[in-house]
Amino acid sequence: MLDRLPDTPHPRLWLALFCVLLWLPGFFTIPPGDRDESRFAQATRQMVDTGDYVRIRLGDEERNKKPAGIHWAQAAIVHVLEATHLGGRADIWAYRGASFLGALLAVLACFHWGRALVGRRAAFVGAALLGSALVLVVEVHIAKTDAALLASITAAMGLMGAAYLAPAGFTARRAAAFWGALGIGILLKGPIAPMVPLLTGLSLFLMDRGWRNGTPWLRALRPAWGVPLMLACAAPWFIAIGIATEGRFFAEAVGDDMLGKVGAGGERHWGPPGFYVAIFGVTAFPAAFFVLQALPSAWAQRVQPPVRFLLAWAVPVWLVFEAVATKLPHYALPAYPALMLLAARWMLDPLATKPRAWLRWLAIAALWGVALVLPAALLVAIWLVDGSRVDVFAALALVAGVLLAVVVTREARAGRWVRAGLSAVILAIPFYSAILEGALPRIDAVWLAPRVAAALHRADPALPIPVPPGRFGIAGYHEPSLLFATGGATALLRDGTAAAAFLAETPGRTVAVSDRDETRFRAEATRFGLRPREMGLVSGINISRGRWLTLQLYGVE
Structure with missing residues (x-):
């Protein structure tokens, strides 16, 4: 059954079903979190209350850090929910709706454009792994920008991949969609969205010796009118906010927020280079088990255009975030779709290079470590902060984690990689459910x-x-x-x-x-x-x- 699932005639419905089952636990029941979620949600709530959709305020203070795109998305969802009497502005989950929809679009975009890069079957597996990654599951439950940003970046990079592989057939409409996706990304989080294709393009130029062989993919993207289109998507709000705040938005958003994070650990979130590599086993769980073993094969096959594009997407983005002083686990998320597609391609390639023993054991340690340590740590934390209470849901998560690790390890050892990957996604559902729906909302002390x-x-x-x-x-x-x-x-x-x-x-x-x-x-x-x-x-x-x-x-x- 699992072996045939990537060939289903309704792949998007299956992926959407996986996402709903993975993400809905805890979506409605986890209270508002500190600090970013509540900052974004409260600022949007004040937009809805006042009708001022230009200025962003938190309480009585201006919040000049990020553009207004995510607030508009959240406000639109709140208005729809209130009009249909399904929810309201006092419900934190209403503001999480933008994260949920953004993450879902990212998964579907990973599959849709991943087909041209790795094939239909591998694109299905890669998109499913992306949906199950712990960092994305967490982001869905937080009302802020990053899940929605991932959707715009994944769509833009999928279109860029199509231009790279087949520039002659890349239409003006698809080029407009590429630049429009980046324009939406700018409205969500400023320069992060265009940074990803820019770094990818520079890497491809160097890898392909573009000064000698040319860059037909760049011509196919039509930057002469595409860049103005991208800027036009965001320019009206930037002009309006500049006037409304008398330039304070740019001074604070660029000078204090963005540049402050590059050279120093903003808001005490400093981390050394290598931070994202060190935590990858956790943030990409359970998909890290497959990604870690796939990397040597991907590097060995870098002469193949699809693999080269995916590496040019993931590697420079990863290195930039490793170099930035401020580090949070979700910052490297824009590289994840490329990594998942590379892993899925390796999983379905019978001739792919097998990993060395030490890397295989590292992948096993990452899988088992998170499956055991995360629920065990939750058990201990609840015991300490909530009156020596043994939480039955944290105990169930431990059982679910052991089951996941056992099944995935067994299927991988037998060489049944598609079964292993989809088993990891399916068995992650009870694992996350026990933690997010069962344990976390009931920790009264926090x-x-x-x-x-x-x-x-x-x-x-x-x-x-x-x-x-x-x-x-x-x-x-x-x-x-x-x-x-x-x-x-x-x-x-x-x-x-x-x-x-x-x-x-x-x-x-x-x-x-x-x-x-x-x-x-x-x-x-x-x-x-x-x-x-x-x-x-x-x-x-x-x-x-x-x-x-x-x-x-x-x-x-």
């Missing part, structure tokens, strides 16, 4: 923000959520998830002294004060002649800072 909102509602049922301006303030916990849970009008107070002043200023207010600010709050409340009334208590761990926190809600008697 989901502070929704518990604060619930405590606030219990303390004052008449207080609407999101809270109106001037009604609720908090000292000692300023994570973006709190803004999403309680609303952008929540006052983020500097310390306990400011909390007491906020409470004293107007009757009917409520404040939440952390244990670290308690002493100063009570001293200042006494000075104001207040008699604070305890209205609720929330304790847990602030995972962004890695420390325990207790928040006490106060009103005034």
Whole structure:
């Protein structure tokens, strides 16, 4: 059955089914995460609330870091859900919809254009492996840009691959689609999207000795009018935001955000060169088992145009991200479709070079390591942070991980690579389900923000959520998830002294004060002649800072 699945007459339906089963667990139930997800979601929510789709704001502050493309996509989905009464702007999963659709388009694009590069069967296997990769599964559950960006990059690179392999038959319409996909990518995350084909093109120019043999694929892409088309897709918003912010967007987005990440570890996310190689076994699980063993064969066959294109796609992009000082696991995601297609091509090639024993054992160690260590670490973490509780879902994930590793290793040892690959995808479904739907949403200690909102509602049922301006303030916990849970009008107070002043200023207010600010709050409340009334208590761990926190809600008697 699995051997014949790549020949199905409905490959896109099967791939979509795999993606839904892999990604839906936890999609609706995992609370808003810190920090990027809640920043993006809250900024979009404020767009929807205000109707201002040019400026990006988080609370009262401008958020001049990324273009508005992902916010528009999220806002459009929110409007559709509200019009159909299926969801609303208070639901975090509504904002994750753009990530879900982007990842799905990336998988389907990997298959659609991968057929010309590696054949239909291998393209199916490669796209399925891409959908099961841990880093993409995680990105689907985070309401931000990277899954949608992957869709635009995969589509553009698939079209570029078609131009490289058959430039004579590459039409103007396909060239327009290539540049349009890059224009959408610019609206999503600035220069990252055009950087990928640029690096690929430079690599192909060097590998093919373009100065001697020419570059027919470049002529087929029609850059003379294609580049202006790409820029025209993004120019109206960039002009509008430049006017609206008086140039501050470009100073902060380019100078502070982008260039700051190149030379230094932005937001404490520094990593050494080799970081993405070191974590590849985790981020690409379970597909890393196949990719690692396929790389020697891919390099040996680099004279073949499809393999050469895929290597020119993956390698320079990977090296650039290794060189950039700021590192996060998902940054190397634009190289993943090429790596998955190379792995699938090797899996279906009976004459491909077999890996050395050490590389085979490294791939086995990566597969078994993640299958065992990830759920085991989750078991221990839940025991430590959630009151010595043994989580049955984390235990089930451990069982599912062992089953996945056993089946994939057995099928690979027998040389049944298609079965091994598709078994990995199918058995990843219960593995991810137990973690994302079963274990993570139930770790109460780490989901502070929704518990604060619930405590606030219990303390004052008449207080609407999101809270109106001037009604609720908090000292000692300023994570973006709190803004999403309680609303952008929540006052983020500097310390306990400011909390007491906020409470004293107007009757009917409520404040939440952390244990670290308690002493100063009570001293200042006494000075104001207040008699604070305890209205609720929330304790847990602030995972962004890695420390325990207790928040006490106060009103005034």
